[in-house]
Amino acid sequence: MKLDKESIIELLNQKGVEVLDLYPNQISVNIKKDNLLNHLVFLRSIGFDHLSFINAVDFIDEGEFELVYHVWSYTHKIHVLNKVRISRNNPVIPTIVNLWEQAQFYEQEIHEFFGIIFEGNKDLSPLFLENWVDIPPLRKDFDTKEFSVRLFGAEIRR
Amino acid sequence: MSLGDKSVYSPLTNLKNLFKKPMTVKYPKEILKVFPKDGVSPIYRGLHTNDLNKCIGCGMCQRICPFDAIEMKVIGENEQGRAIKKPVVDYGRCSFCGFCVDVCPTNSLKMSRHYIYKVKTVKSMSAKEEVEHIKQKFKLLPDESLGDDIGYNTGKTKKILG
Amino acid sequence: MMDSPSYMLSKIAEKDNLTVYELFFGPNHPGMHGNFGYVLEMIGTEIVKVRPNAGHLHRGFEKLMEQKLWVQNIALVPRICVADPDPNEVAYCTAIEKILRVDIPDRAKFLRTITLEMSRLSSFLMGMGALAAAVGLYTAMNIMTADRDLILDLFEWLTGARVYHMFSIPGGVRNDLPDGFVERLYKVLDHLEKRLIEYDKLLFENPIIHKRLKGLGYVSKEDAVKYGLTGPNLRASGNPYDVRVDDPYAAYPYLDVRVITQEGGDALTRAIQIRLEFEETINLIRRALKTMPEGEIRLNLGNLSALKVPKGEAYAKVESSKGEFGYYVVSDGGMKPYRVAVRGPSLPAGLLLAQKHLPKMKIDDVAAWMASLAICPPDIDK
Numbered sequence: 001m002k003l004d005k006e007s008i009i010e011l012l013n014q015k016g017v018e019v020l021d022l023y024p025n026q027i028s029v030n031i032k033k034d035n036l037l038n039h040l041v042f043l044r045s046i047g048f049d050h051l052s053f054i055n056a057v058d059f060i061d062e063g064e065f066e067l068v069y070h071v072w073s074y075t076h077k078i079h080v081l082n083k084v085r086i087s088r089n090n091p092v093i094p095t096i097v098n099l100w101e102q103a104q105f106y107e108q109e110i111h112e113f114f115g116i117i118f119e120g121n122k123d124l125s126p127l128f129l130e131n132w133v134d135i136p137p138l139r140k141d142f143d144t145k146e147f148s149v150r151l152f153g154a155e156i157r158r
Numbered sequence: 159m160s161l162g163d164k165s166v167y168s169p170l171t172n173l174k175n176l177f178k179k180p181m182t183v184k185y186p187k188e189i190l191k192v193f194p195k196d197g198v199s200p201i202y203r204g205l206h207t208n209d210l211n212k213c214i215g216c217g218m219c220q221r222i223c224p225f226d227a228i229e230m231k232v233i234g235e236n237e238q239g240r241a242i243k244k245p246v247v248d249y250g251r252c253s254f255c256g257f258c259v260d261v262c263p264t265n266s267l268k269m270s271r272h273y274i275y276k277v278k279t280v281k282s283m284s285a286k287e288e289v290e291h292i293k294q295k296f297k298l299l300p301d302e303s304l305g306d307d308i309g310y311n312t313g314k315t316k317k318i319l320g
Numbered sequence: 321m322m323d324s325p326s327y328m329l330s331k332i333a334e335k336d337n338l339t340v341y342e343l344f345f346g347p348n349h350p351g352m353h354g355n356f357g358y359v360l361e362m363i364g365t366e367i368v369k370v371r372p373n374a375g376h377l378h379r380g381f382e383k384l385m386e387q388k389l390w391v392q393n394i395a396l397v398p399r400i401c402v403a404d405p406d407p408n409e410v411a412y413c414t415a416i417e418k419i420l421r422v423d424i425p426d427r428a429k430f431l432r433t434i435t436l437e438m439s440r441l442s443s444f445l446m447g448m449g450a451l452a453a454a455v456g457l458y459t460a461m462n463i464m465t466a467d468r469d470l471i472l473d474l475f476e477w478l479t480g481a482r483v484y485h486m487f488s489i490p491g492g493v494r495n496d497l498p499d500g501f502v503e504r505l506y507k508v509l510d511h512l513e514k515r516l517i518e519y520d521k522l523l524f525e526n527p528i529i530h531k532r533l534k535g536l537g538y539v540s541k542e543d544a545v546k547y548g549l550t551g552p553n554l555r556a557s558g559n560p561y562d563v564r565v566d567d568p569y570a571a572y573p574y575l576d577v578r579v580i581t582q583e584g585g586d587a588l589t590r591a592i593q594i595r596l597e598f599e600e601t602i603n604l605i606r607r608a609l610k611t612m613p614e615g616e617i618r619l620n621l622g623n624l625s626a627l628k629v630p631k632g633e634a635y636a637k638v639e640s641s642k643g644e645f646g647y648y649v650v651s652d653g654g655m656k657p658y659r660v661a662v663r664g665p666s667l668p669a670g671l672l673l674a675q676k677h678l679p680k681m682k683i684d685d686v687a688a689w690m691a692s693l694a695i696c697p698p699d700i701d702k
Contacts, residue, residue, distance in 0.1 A: 128375035
C-alpha cells in the first residue's frame with residue numbers, strides 16, 4: 001500500500017523521531033545512535049527496502065561525525081536521509097550488515113576514509129588504500145597539500 | 159530474441175559491406191565532414207588563442223581554472239609603471255573545460271579548433287632533460303599563437319560565468 | 321559433479337600438492353574493463369574464493385571536490401564514469417539546484433534530458449560491445465564502437481568535446497542546440513535503429529551468446545532489491561523500477577518513460593535488457609525532441625564563479641545506463657562544497673554480487689559476468 005509523504009512523517013513522529021521535510025520525495029530524519037538499528041528495522045518493515053548509500057560527513061567544528069543512511073522505498077517513492085551524529089573522539093556505531101548486506105562495503109569504505117568503527121562488522125580491512133599510515137584521508141583535518149609535500153616533495157604554486 | 163534456423167546463404171549477406179563507405183577517415187589526407195565546417199566541431203574546445211590587444215590581464219581565467227593550468231605572467235610595464243600580465247596556459251594540466259573562455263570579461267581568450275601540438279625534441283638530450291624541455295614547451299605563451307581558427311567562444315551568446 | 325572436468329582437475333592438483341592458487345584477474349587482464357581487479361583463489365579452472373582488489377583508480381574525488389569552487393567541480397565530476405559522464409554532471413547540478421531551491425528553465429531540462437539519453441545510448445553501445453568482446457564476438461564490438469562514434473560526433477557539435485562534455489552547469493546548460501543538430505540527431509537515431517537488426521544477427525540471436533550467458537549469474541527478484549542493484553540489472557530481474565519514473569528529474573516528468581522489465585535475472589536476460597532499453601532510448605529521444613519547448617537555457621544565478629550555496633544538504637539521483645547515480649552534497653554556506661559523496665551504481669554488483677556469484681564459477685565466465693552486470697570500476701573507486 002502506497003503511503004504519501006505526510007503519513008510517513010506522521011508514522012515516524014509517532015515513533016518519536018525528529019523528521020525534516022526537505023524536498024519533494026525526500027525527507028531527513030535525525031536519530032540517536034542507540035536507536036539506529038530499531039529505526040532502520042522499522043523503516044524496512046514499512047516498505048523502505050532499498051539501502052541506496054551510506055556516507056559520512058565530518059563536522060569538525062562541532063566535534064562530530066554525521067553518518068547518513070540513504071534509504072529509498074520502491075512502494076512509497078520516498079527517499080529518507082537517516083542522520084546519526086556520533087562523537088569524533090569515540091567514533092563507534094553498530095553495523096547494519098545484518099539488515100542489508102551491501103552495507104559491508106560502504107562501512108568498509110567509511111572506516112577507511114573516516115576511521116569510524118562499525119561494531120559487529122567482522123571485516124573492516126582496507127578496500128582502496130594500501131599501506132596507509134596517516135590519519136584517515138577524508139577527515140577535515142587531513143591536509144592534502146601538506147601530505148603531498150611531505151610524501152612526494154610536491155611544489156605548491158599558490 | 160528468437161533463435162531460428164538460418165539459411166546456408168546467410169553469410170553471403172555480409173558481402174554488401176564490400177560496397178559500403180568506410181566509417182573511418184584517413185586523417186591527414188581527408189578530414190571529417192560531419193559538421194557545417196569541415197574538420198572538428200565548430201565550437202571545438204581545442205588549444206587556446208588569446209587576443210593580446212583585448213586582454214586586460216585581469217586574472218579571472220587563472221581564478222576559475224579548476225586545475226591550476228593558467229598562470230599570469232608579467233610581460234612588461236605600462237606607462238603608469240604597473241605590470242602588464244597575460245595568461246600562460248600549461249597544457250600538461252589543462253582539461254579543456256573552457257571555463258576560462260566563459261569567464262573572460264573581454265572575450266579575448268578563446269579556444270581554437272586546433273588540437274595537435276608538436277614539441278621538437280633534441281636527440282642528444284637525456285630523458286630527464288627532455289622531460290624538463292617538454293614541460294617548458296608545452297604551454298601557450300603570450301607571444302605565440304597556436305591557432306587562429308576560432309572554436310569555442312562565448313562572444314555571440316550571453317555570458318555563462320561571471 | 322564427480323566426473324566434471326574441474327573436479328578431475330582439482331583431484332589432479334591435490335595429488336601434486338597444487339591445491340589452491342591465486343589468480344590476479346585484473347588490472348592487467350584482457351577480460352577486465354578498467355583499473356580494477358579480483359584476486360581469485362582457484363582450483364583448476366574453478367574459483368573458490370574471491371577478494372576484490374579495488375583502489376587502482378582511486379583519485380580522491382570526494383576530497384578534491386571540497387577544495388574547489390562549486391562550478392569548478394563540473395570539470396571534475398564527469399571523470400567518475402568515463403563511458404557515461406553526463407549523469408554525473410546532471411546529478412551534481414541537480415543537487416546544487418535543490419539546495420538553492422531554484423527551478424531551471426524547461427528548455428534547459430530538455431537539453432539535459434537529451435544529453436543524458438544520448439549518453440545512455442553511447443554507454444549501452446560500449447556495454448554491449450564489451451559483452452560481445454567478452455564472449456569473443458569482436459565483429460559486433462567493432463561495429464558498435466563505430467556507431468558510438470556517431471553519437472560522440474553529435475556531442476562534439478553540441479558541447480565542444482567528445483567524452484567529457486561539461487555541459488550542465490548550476491542553473492541550466494552551457495550551449496543551445498546548434499542549427500541543423502536536430503536533423504542530424506534524427507538521422508543518427510534512424511541509423512542506429514536500422515543497425516539494431518545487425519546487432520541482433522551478430523550478437524543477440526547468436527547461439528554463442530545464448531550458450532555462454534544462459535543461467536549465468538542469476539539474481540532473483542527479491543535479491544535484486546535486497547542487494548541494492550539498480551538500473552537495467554534490477555529491471556532484468558522483474559522489478560519495474562526506474563528513477564526516471566519514480567523520482568523524476570530534468571524533463572522526465574513531461575515525458576512518457578516506458579519501463580521495460582523482464583523476468584529471468586540471468587546474464588542473458590540482462591544482455592537482452594540492454595538491447596531493449598537501447599531501442600526504447602531511441603524512441604525516448606524522439607519524443608523529447610518533439611516536445612522540447614523554446615526559451616531560455618540558463619537561469620541567472622548571478623556570478624557563477626562566486627556562487628554561494630546556502631547551508632543545507634540534498635541527495636540527487638539520476639538513472640544512468642548502469643543504475644542509480646547519486647550525489648549527496650552538503651553545503652556550509654560557502655564558496656566551496658562542504659562534502660560531496662558519490663554513490664556509484666556498480667558497487668553492489670561489483671563487490672557484493674562478486675562474492676555471491678564468482679565462487680564455483682569458471683574463470684572463462686568472469687569477463688562475461690562482469691560485462692553483463694555493466695560493472696564500471698571507476699565509480700567504485702571514485
